[in-house]
Amino acid sequence: MADPKLAQAAAIVGAYEHPTRFAPEKSEWQLLAEACRGAIKDAGLSPAHVDALFVAATAPEGGQLGLCTSTMAADYLNLKPKFIDETDIGGASLGYYVNRAVLGIHAGLFKCALIGYGATTKSRKVNVGTVSYNQLTGQEMVPIPDAFEQIYGTTVTAFMGMLTQRYMHETGLTSEQLAHVAVTMRQHAQLNPHALRREPITIDDVMASPMIATPLRKLDCCIVSDGAGALVIAHPDLFPECAKTPVWIRGWGEALMTHGGGHTNWATESREMVARACADAYSMAGRGPRDIDTAMIYDAFTPNVIIDLEGAGFCGVGEGGAFAAAGEMRLDGGSLPVNPDGGGLSSNHPGRRGIFMFIEAVRQLRGEATGRQVKNAKVAMCTATGAAFLARRGSAAHILEI
């Protein structure tokens, strides 16, 4: 069992989501810097406070920041952190940085961690979901395991299509239920002036949108945006200097899944991986699914939301589709408002959405989510699953409280 003192170790004291969703006139570094400056300002701290830096690569989603990302970012930002990390588990990476920041603060290694991400995926016209992985990453096909898999046309969307097809087969999930996820996220995006896609959509619109890779249609897939965000995580010693009420990181967990030498059931293991990460987060925080006022769920595709709802225990296995279709995720009357900002499906998804979930959670817990505020939100959960390639994936779960 994890050290229970981790639940009192650190809090998010600064958060900033760049308002842009399309910035062809800016570099990735520039967007990253603007987000970092925004988060430090939000925290009421200065760059001199930063003694740990975590920056996500963009190259795996067709961007320009690939090798030694945090070191290169420290140079660009002219910071001298004692501690850096750039653990890579795709879009979930940002949540892993939160955990490493908490660990380092708890261990006394540093007191102020800056976590940042910026990408110009939209303005650089990267087709993240619909090209071969080698083309997306600009990497050569390697003999293990790419040569056994990528020669068969497995795009990101095709992988998620395969996983979804099996999930439907095993649980009875339907395409129409998935469409409800997309419609709910779009309803929320209409309340977010910065969301990329705000025009209303209906279930029929989702079902009539072009098929990309069965059973996933265009509106089952996240949007591609430019974007940037940053978080400042601090030791309680710094709280008196901070501008706003700290948002505590009360519990977190991580879990991985692999192909298991050809034995893994991608469908059940995807859900059980989320469940393992959530179990650790609940245990550390002393919380359960019923304590959560609002959830930020990484919605790269509509089925990710269903799998996480079931994995986190917000509903039973096989009930996620009905939960979504009954409007339970809606800000307007749902029992568990999910992604009030519109999520990756409608608001912001440059490739690694993980950081925006924390920023929206902070806004909700501080009561700053004007126009889309979850009333009396005191406890928020974030769940994110990212992928290396195909079913080699990792989940992170977090419970935040004010």
Added chain:
Amino acid sequence: MQNNETMVWTGPVPTTVIETQPFWNACNEGKFLVQRCRDCGKVQYHYRAFCCHCWSDAVEDLPIAGTGKVWTYSVVKINRSPQFAEWGVYATGVIEVPEGVKIISRIAADDVERVHIGADVKLAFAKAENGQHIPYFVISEEAK
């Protein structure tokens, strides 16, 4: 893609390394190798130099019989990579073989819209321009 074992492979050609060369050489002899561990008895795919289940060196080649069932699949309508331009609409999927593992592959069918979970498939090979035989699976006639 036709249900024809002399088909020409138009997709990407696999890269190889000494560790995986026996798998690709066997393809050229019409065999698809999974591996079984003499120590723990478990089967693994893809090909590697040790048993990923117990980390023993004692892995031996196990050519599959060539049958299987579709465990899952996706009919890919849009792949913008030029290297797949000739494929049009195609099915990629996971085949469960009786030897006990799941294999990512391409699923060929006269009508890919009829591919479904549980469909019987059989092993086939296509020949790439460099002479390498590439394994894939074809929907069995009796499954239609």
